[in-house]
Amino acid sequence: MRELAVHYCPECGFYAFYQLSRNAVCPRCARKMTPLDMRYQDFMDLDCAQRDELLSRKLIEQSPLVARLLKPHRENNTREIIANLIAVIGRWKRSSGSWRPRTRSRRTRSNGCTG
Numbered sequence: 079m080r081e082l083a084v085h086y087c088p089e090c091g092f093y094a095f096y097q098l099s100r101n102a103v104c105p106r107c108a109r110k111m112t113p114l115d116m117r118y119q120d121f122m123d124l125d126c127a128q129r130d131e132l133l134s135r136k137l138i139e140q141s142p143l144v145a146r147l148l149k150p151h152r153e154n155n156t157r158e159i160i161a162n163l164i165a166v167i168g169r170w171k172r173s174s175g176s177w178r179p180r181t182r183s184r185r186t187r188s189n190g191c192t193g
């Protein structure tokens with residue numbers, strides 16, 4: 079039996095699970111839905127906020143206008159990368175409880191960085 083696959087509507091963001099892509103038609107807008115490049119079980123393991131964020135990013139990526147508007151923002155957006163890394167580290171700390179940063183090597187790095 080074929081595994082369920084996640085599909086979402088690029089028009090309204092509705093998502094549902096189908097075995098066959100040809101059956102994936104949005105019940106709200108009658109538009110053909112797009113398959114999500116993620117396994118069904120991986121999607122099910124996400125909580126509602128994570129699913130919402132993932133699908134929001136997909137919708138943004140598919141919009142040429144939004145992509146053009148975000149381009150300068152992306153090119154000057156180190157803060158978002160740093161914020162995401164801090165969030166990941168926070169999740170590690172919460173999930174393991176015993177997580178500690180690795181002690182820094184005393185050896186000088188070859189690129190001259192001291193920080």
Ligand SMILES: [Zn+2]
Nearest residue numbers: 087090104107
């Ligand atoms: Zn729709």
